[in-house]
Amino acid sequence: MALLCAAELRAAGRTPPMPFDVALADGRTVRVERLLRVLPGKRLVGAGRLDGQPALVKLFVAAASERHWQRELDGIRALLAAGVSTPALVEAQALASGGHALLTAFVAAAEDLAAVWRNDAEGRGRQLLRAAMPLLARMHGAGLAQADLHLGNFLFAAGNGYVIDGDAVSVTQPSRALTEAEVVANLAILFAQLPPVWDDRRQAFVDAYAAQAGAVVPAAAALQQAVESVRARRLRAFLGKVGRDCTQFSVERGMRRFSVIERSYGDALRHFLALPDQVVAAGKPLKSGESSTVVDVIDSGLHLVVKRYNLKHWRHALSRAWRPSRAWHSWREAHRLLFFGIATPLPLAMLEERVGLLRGRAFLVTEYCPGERLRVCLNADAPPAPEIGEAILALFEQLAGLRISHGDLKVSNLLWHDGKMVLLDLDAMCQHRSEAAFARAWRRDRARFLRNWPVESVLYRWLDERLPAA
Incomplete structure (x- = not known):
């Protein structure tokens, strides 16, 4: 069992050897058995034991840790003094070799x-x-x-x-x-x-x-x-974090590539990050065009959809080299939708090939959504089933309330899954700052969505009467 000091925990970053012990200033030893949260170089939170009793352990290991430790201690004491239920304070003292520890009762099965x-x-x-x-x-x-x-x-x-x-x-x-x-x-x-x-x-x-x-x-x-x-x-x-190394995302920047992944999927996506074209080649094609290739693939036990943004020719490559890639835009906008509680396949990874600051091809990886294509769920000669109709209207009301336009509202870009409409293909999505800009974009979105069915059809008329006005 490793006995670690504050300096060693700082150096270990997100992955200290588990389990481990730390020594308190009074000579007792705290064991940390399972990590719950890590702020690299600053703080570790885990389930552990002191004197054989379970405890929630917070270790403050930064060089200037005493201020944060004292603030946490003062907050707990204030809650207790006010009679507000909070886990009991077990121990609060310095570590034997720098840093501080704060232990509270571990609430089992919480x-x-x-x-x-x-x-x-x-x-x-x-x-x-x-x-x-x-x-x-x-x-x-x-x-x-x-x-x-x-x-x-x-x-x-x-x-x-x-x-x-x-x-x-x-x-x-x-x-x-x-x-x-x-x-x-x-x-x-x-x-x-x-x-x-x-x-x-x-x-x-x-x-x-x-x-x-x-x-x-x-x-x-x-x-x-x-x-x-x-x-x-x-x-x-939040949108500032989706391209930054943090608790949720792992980022790698280099002269040849830039990648950001959902940290909890890091091990499972290692093969994709190493050989993205191989993963695409192994998939079942969903779309194969000059500008993009989309495949459904099972890789490392994950069911994924991978979209590769291709470069059609040197002029296309030059035009894309200086701009944020479509993969980056889709990655960011997917997180915007999820922030607002709007369903879209979970984005797991984004990869750009680069030469210095110049961007080349790019890849977007999302979780596979097993929903039905909306077109299959609808009949042009009848109104939608009540639950589907309500979900369609709820989605568009949400988007209108947030001034979000999609940019390509083909019916193929909507899935019906788990009682919700799931929005796909976010390459052109935009949240507008002004009502006027959104109104122009919504007119185009609305018209594009209605063009999926004949103007004289029952479904067209039903939607036209109920969708937010253009």
């Missing part, structure tokens, strides 16, 4: 609200978010706010809810409840993380918050305005 929401927002996720609101109201009533408030800050186990992440807890003023403006600002951070389709259903959560004795009831209009502002900031920050 449900993380963020994970539950991702998997079942309409069911268990909605239920747990309502249950989290009284916890948040108690915090606000005690003058506490979380600067980085998010769904993952709430755990539930054995019928009890817990607030975690003391690092982000701030005391606005001891013994004074937050003002309405402060409540609105803090709630907006949380609600901005829900897809916009939940904006009209937010009131049930606000009611659960307001049911807590003494809670300040935020004004609906002020809260909506704050949510939109925070959501816009979050979107800018």
